[in-house]
Amino acid sequence: MTPSDPPSDLPEDKALLETILPPLLDDFQHWFDRTLTLLDTREISFLSAAEKEDLKVRVQTAQKQVSASKALTSLTDSQAGIEMPVVMAWHKLVHECWGVALRLRRESSSENESEPSSEP
Numbered sequence: 001m002t003p004s005d006p007p008s009d010l011p012e013d014k015a016l017l018e019t020i021l022p023p024l025l026d027d028f029q030h031w032f033d034r035t036l037t038l039l040d041t042r043e044i045s046f047l048s049a050a051e052k053e054d055l056k057v058r059v060q061t062a063q064k065q066v067s068a069s070k071a072l073t074s075l076t077d078s079q080a081g082i083e084m085p086v087v088m089a090w091h092k093l094v095h096e097c098w099g100v101a102l103r104l105r106r107e108s109s110s111e112n113e114s115e116p117s118s119e120p
Contacts, residue, residue, distance in 0.1 A: 018078045025070045028090050032063045035097040044104055062093050
């Protein structure tokens, strides 16, 4: 093959993509859904209203991107992939979401421990 020849389809690459990509996209959707639920239902004292709204908008945008990627991958029979910088941006956002959830859990746990017991 010369440098000007088009790359050949590699069946193992397609199989790998079909194996890894759908569960990865499902995981992103799962964590983005959980984060939106958290943002919509919980008071988060360590985030200002603007920070909370910014996170919500970024998660909603990422959700739309993931949904579009899932649809494109499905429609093209896994012939379309996702560029690594995009996947890494989603991963970074999920990591940020985990951080918010973890901090909220820790602070909620601390508040519960510091409340006086009603038992004698």
